[in-house]
Amino acid sequence: MNFGDTVILHAVDQALLAVMIVVIMFGMGAGLTLADFRAVFRRRRLVAIGFVSQFGFMPLLAFGLAHVLSLEPYLAIALILIGTLPGGSTSNMFTYFARGNVALSISMTTASTLAALVMIPLLLNLYTPYFVKQIGVELENGPEFVIPTANILVSLLLVLVPVAAGMILRHRSRGWAKAAEDTAGFMAMIVILFLISTTMIRHHALVAATPPSVFLAAITLGLFGFGFGYHASYFLGAPPMDQRAISLETGIQNGPVAFAILLLTFPDAAVVNPMLWMTILYSTFIVCSSSIVTLCLRKRGQFDAEVAKNTVVHRRLFGPDYTTRYPDGFLPARIRKDPAQGAFKDG
Amino acid sequence: MLSSDIQSVAGIFRQSAERFGDLPAFATRLRGGRWQPLSFRDLYERGRALAVGLMELGLRKGDAVGIISDNRVEWILAEAGIQLCGGVSTPRGTDVTDADLAYMLEHAEIQVCLVESPRELERVDSLADQLPRLKHVVLLSGEVDGVLSLAELELNGRERLAERESELEERLASMTSDDLFTLIYTSGTTGKPKGVMLTHSNMLSQIRNVPLELTCTDRVLSILPIWHVFERMFEMYTLSRGVCSYYTSARTLGQDLLDVEPTFMGSAPRLWESLHDRILEGVRQAHPMRRLLFKMARFLARRHHASMAFLRSEIPQKPRGPRICIWTRKGVHLVRVSLLLPFYGFFNASVLEAVRQKAGGSLKATISGGGALPSHIDEFFTTLGIQVLEGYGLTETSPVLAVRVSGKRVRGTVGPVIPNTECRIVDMESNRVVWPDPEHPEQGCDQRGEIQVRGPQVMKGYRRDPELTHTVLSEDGWFRTGDLGCVTWNGCLKILGRAKSTIVLSNGENVEPEPIEARLTQCLHIDRVYLCGQDRRHLTALVVPDLQVFRSDQPDIHSLSDLAEDEQARRLILKEIKHVQAQSGDPRFARVQAISLLSSPFTVGEELTNLQKMKRHVIEKKYAEQIRLLYQSSAEVPS
Known part of the structure; x- marks a missing residue:
């Protein structure tokens, strides 16, 4: 597809986006404590499942989709970049609504954000060479295209600066940190909705010109992510509440990080435009699909969440060794062996 | 679900022991944030021992037994004992005045009275000369020389259980649903206390008809006075459903809400008023940014709920005007809901959730009864996302007559009348039935008058007072509540005040x-x-x-x-x-x-x-x- 002279993001949009990235990442940091980092190790088994879904499956899926749908190289590279992204604070909110394990979601976000420093450059170098070569063939005599690994690393570090600042605020004042977290979420939502609606309206011609395969890739990446996270964690023995958290964490990627990387490392408009377009499409569809998935999971999860909560409260009040014995047939098979039922301690 | 062959409250204790066994039925606070559970099975087994203990004291079937105590786990054990030997529990809280206490014990012809502590024992002793019939006093807690304690009563019963078991079974088998379950003396607002006689079928009908759906995974915080009929009914309901009740008190409520994280609560309006004040005070002390966020959250939530209420026809007044106007208004509300939804959703998850955590965080809904819930409190908790279901009833009606249910959560009303209960509005002056009007079923809404009801929950009468009974209970079973009310266009009952307080x-x-x-x-x-x-x-x-x-x-x-x-x-x-x-x-x-x-x-x-x-x-x-x-x-x- 041909972008011509289209300017995907005007200077104003870029500024807005930059502010949003800083605010979102700051808000994310404001919700984190050192205890969350420690909790990662306590839940290492589940976090590992999430890790495999996020950094094992998602990039592979992105790579596969790009191949099968024969995406243009820049779009393909953007898709793979999205696939390698860590989770963001959005997934924590959706997990809350889906009655998933929010603490686990936070742990996974924490772990994946740190791991991303290593994993993103590594995975990009693993999956993109094929498409980079394609660009080389197309350009023939033009300047050589390479994935600027060092720049990506720098932009990732830059993105982590507001996160660290948020954590410091959280350390200083809990009340302000909570306010910052909520304000950030609220502002981010307004900016996201604004950016999506304005770009979609402004570039309706581009929407029409985008081949269906690109839409398909943008939609399926998230949806397959949800499905894989949900079922893979089930086969690996994760209880329902954690299943829901892992599912959402896998499917929802930290979009702002992608924008940050793109804007900071690819100055060439011809390169960055298709990549931005892919990211915008993904962001648009993920907002819708994750809302729907969350609603489904929420409905399905009500009973499980109540059972788990009851067990937690019983153990807290009656002693850690208390076992809640429900009447025969009260618990459905899917949660009878759930660790949250008292079979073994919170893992 | 209660099986249909159960004829008495005693049957509930037995059925729950069989069904729910080791699950906790009641829990009381110990020290250091720990609680002591009492399982359904233990409750039943200990209740049986107590029943034999009471039989040993000479308690016959149908005898009234006094319980002077506030909320504590011994209360429910005592109740189990009394019910399992066919007695009629006659409870009152420790705040009862001496005059009322003496009147009640004498009027109910009580021979065995259980008292909470040595303090109540002293009071009963000091009234001894007015109570010639009283033979035995049992202490629920504490120890006094020469006075039987509940533990001793249980021990005595356990020793004789094997011997008298068949007698106990016979007694229970001979109970009919028309036998008395309890006598509740209400000080009411006028004159001498009245002894309201409630039968087993009164109580069982409530458990079967009250539109609640609680299960084994629910936790209920018990805060209302335990002898109050609503709390009694609610405890019997939770018992029949395998729900665990946690005893709390006004002093520890704040902490208990956080510890127990109740999913449901029965309560009086005053509780919500104080919780409302406490939450607002917390907001007032927060820094400006948080206050602003809270304000925005309330702003959005209020509009969201108002639109939803309109779309669901859950507003007290019928929308007027031609149909096209109403549909246009519905359209506008629909647009408003969809535009606000993402923002409301966000604020609901972040800001309002943080506030809800102060009320335990797991509350699915709560029932408020025993007085009108001020509309601003009602609205406040609705916007917070805590459903306060207002209900209506009297001691004489065991008590629930109406309660808001899902789909009929009309603010300012007490919801539709519960199943198997008839209701009519009678004009105070002309004595004419203004609602329902059999000839014009569409009419009669919003017409005010006295609320009269007929149903399986209406009491048998006032003890030893047929004259008074006659003034409120007609030959054909209609009970005059003495409350003014009307029925709204969507079938909800609205209480307008006491007929007499006008x-x-x-x-x-x-x-x-x-x-x-x-x-x-x-x-x-x-x-x-x-x-x-x-x-x-x-x-x-x-x-x-x-x-x-x-x-x-x-x-x-x-x-x-x-x-x-x-x-x-x-x-x-x-x-x-x-x-x-x-x-x-x-x-x-x-x-x-x-x-x-x-x-x-x-x-x-x-x-x-x-x-x-x-x-x-x-x-x-x-x-x-x-x-x-x-x-x-x-x-x-x-x-």
């Missing part, structure tokens, strides 16, 4: 004091307000000022009596009252013209019932002089 001014105008009082209580400087004006030219009010608020501005004020003399405070409050009344558009005759500040607060047992309702006749009598002076001085003021 103030008739000398010019013939009628004023319902309760709704006005509820609105005035919202004023910042007012704690309680009582309207008077029966047979007078205009309304006046007795006000208990909110000492806390005054003190935060003027630290030199130490007590209510300081305030009572303060002319400035009186003016300030009167101004507030006038402002509120003008804003809410009360008619001129229903406006307060003068007020008098009281020098002491209203207290439970004196001016207030246990459910914090004002005893109007007591207040009228106690402050007669002050009211007279108030009218004398306000007569000089042109109204």
